[in-house]
Amino acid sequence: MIRRLAEADHERCFDFLSEQPAENLFIIGDIEAYGYEKDFQRLWGEFNEEGELIAVLLNYEENFIPYAKDAFDAEGFANIMLNDPKFTMMSGLKDVTARIEPFVMHRLKRKRQTYYAKCIALSHELVATVDTSKVLQAIPEDADRLVQLLKSVPEFSDSIITVERKKRVLAEGVSRSFFVEEEGMMVSTASTTAENTVSAMVVGVATLENFKKKGYATQCMVKLCDQLLQEGKELCLFYDNPSAGVIYKRIGFQDIGFWMMYSFHKQEQE
Numbered sequence: 001m002i003r004r005l006a007e008a009d010h011e012r013c014f015d016f017l018s019e020q021p022a023e024n025l026f027i028i029g030d031i032e033a034y035g036y037e038k039d040f041q042r043l044w045g046e047f048n049e050e051g052e053l054i055a056v057l058l059n060y061e062e063n064f065i066p067y068a069k070d071a072f073d074a075e076g077f078a079n080i081m082l083n084d085p086k087f088t089m090m091s092g093l094k095d096v097t098a099r100i101e102p103f104v105m106h107r108l109k110r111k112r113q114t115y116y117a118k119c120i121a122l123s124h125e126l127v128a129t130v131d132t133s134k135v136l137q138a139i140p141e142d143a144d145r146l147v148q149l150l151k152s153v154p155e156f157s158d159s160i161i162t163v164e165r166k167k168r169v170l171a172e173g174v175s176r177s178f179f180v181e182e183e184g185m186m187v188s189t190a191s192t193t194a195e196n197t198v199s200a201m202v203v204g205v206a207t208l209e210n211f212k213k214k215g216y217a218t219q220c221m222v223k224l225c226d227q228l229l230q231e232g233k234e235l236c237l238f239y240d241n242p243s244a245g246v247i248y249k250r251i252g253f254q255d256i257g258f259w260m261m262y263s264f265h266k267q268e269q270e
Contacts, residue, residue: 002076005043005056006036013045016053017067021198022118022236023093023256027058027065029196034060044080046072057081063089066096078103085267094258107264114261115245117253119235122225126251130215135223138177138189143167145186146177153206161204169193177204178224180216188216190224192235200228202237221251 005013014031017024034041046055046068055068057077064081066072078100081087090097090104094113101108138146143166150156169175177191188211191204202224207217225235238259239245245255 002044002046002057002073002080005045009045009053010036012053013043013056017056018198020069022120022234023116024067025194025196025199025201025236026091027056027067028198029194030058030060032196044077046076059084062086063091065090065092066100067092068096072096072099074099075103082107082267088264088266090260090262090264092260093256094260097260097262101262104262104264107267109263109265111260111262113258114238114240115242115255116257116259117237117239117245117248117255119225119229119248119251119253122222122229122252123250126218127222127226130219130222132219132223132226134180135178135219136181137223138170138179140167140171142177142179142186143170146179146189146191149179149186149189149208150204150206152208156204156206176224176227178220180219182211187211188220190217190220192224192228195233198232199234199236202235218247218251221248225251 014028017028021028030041031043036043040061042059044057045053048054054070055066055072055077057080058065064087066077081090081104090100093116143163147161147163147166150159150161170177174195175191175193176195177189179186179189181187188207189204190202192200193203194201202221205217205221228235237248237253239248
């Protein structure tokens with residue numbers, strides 16, 4: 001049985017999602033931020049015959065994120081999505097979205113796949129050998145330099161991040177950034193985004209070209225990850241480049257599958 005979830009369902013919904021906090025980073029973060037009763041955010045749950053929650057579907061604006069550990073009513077979730085006139089996006093773990101995909105393929109515009117990895121403990125060997133004494137934690141007043149650094153790195157040159165937004169998320173505590181300086185210039189950084197009480201995503205790992213091969217990005221990552229892991233949070237990240245994945249795995253990240261991002265034609269285009 002699939003039904004809408006409400007505030008009264010929060011405890012069992014949160015317990016279910018928290019069994020895999022990194023995998024459910026976005027759903028957990030949105031629930032903590034906006035709850036169950038907002039116009040722009042709704043949640044559904046599927047319950048088995050014993051009344052146990054076995055699957056969750058989050059709708060935030062035009063995007064839907066499904067989650068289940070085992071078999072679930074994929075067609076039922078697809079029908080909820082197709083009956084929403086705003087539905088144009090779906091994202092989630094490949095094992096889950098692949099079950100829904102056949103029922104929404106007629107609306108598909110494009111899809112993208114990226115590696116998804118999580119970290120629950122740092123490599124002891126790495127922690128013992130990496131010196132993080134030069135790594136500093138950013139404050140809101142560092143936002144201008146952080147954005148300037150990111151925009152100077154080719155991979156982030158078209159980033160939509162602004163100084164105002166960076167300053168705000170640092171002040172609100174939903175993001176944190178660490179960096180290394182040389183001669184008063186910020187040269188390497190790593191950040192989090194979408195932090196919630198049980199998990200966080202690592203983003204914005206960047207180093208200026210002239211300062212690569214010095215281990216600065218690794219130092220920033222180790223300091224960042226160590227702080228969050230000590231707070232009891234699982235870490236996750238996306239990556240496209242397998243060579244980048246080698247670096248993350250050396251730190252302690254492990255692949256947990258693929259994260260899928262779909263875009264769909266609007267209902268009137270059917």
